Amino acid sequence: MKKLSEVLENGIKGLHYGNRVLLPFSAEILKIVIGREIITDFSKGPHGASVRVSTDYTEIYFYDYKDLEEELAKYEVIKIVLVEQGQDIFNFKNHILIELDPIEKHNLLIAKIGDDLIFFE
16 A cells, blocks of 8 residues: 555556546545535445545545546546545545646656645645
8 A cells, every 4th residue: 555655756557447536545525625615525326426445545436527628628636635544534634635637648647745835725
C-alpha cells in the first residue's frame, strides 16, 4: 500500500475511466469540489459521488459526469479534502488538500494544493 506522501513526492499517477477515479492510496474523503459543485455526501444516489476505500486504493464515482477528461475544462481540476487512512480524522492538521487532473490515456495527475489557492468552504 502506498502512502499519500509517497505518491506526491514521486509523482505517482492515479487512473480515470469515464466517471471513475482510482487513487493509489487509501483515504477518507471529506469534501470534493468539481466544477461548481461541492460534494460532502458520498452515499449512493443519483447525484454527486460515491467513495469506496480498499486497503490499496480509493475509488470515486462521479454520478453527474460520463467522462471526466472530456467534460472538465482544460484548466479545471477536481479538488479534494481528505485524511489518509489510519490518521485522526478529527485533527485538522491531518486534513490534506489535493487536486486531480484527468489527462490522456486514463492517467490522473495528483498534486497537493498550495496554501495560495482559494478553496471553497
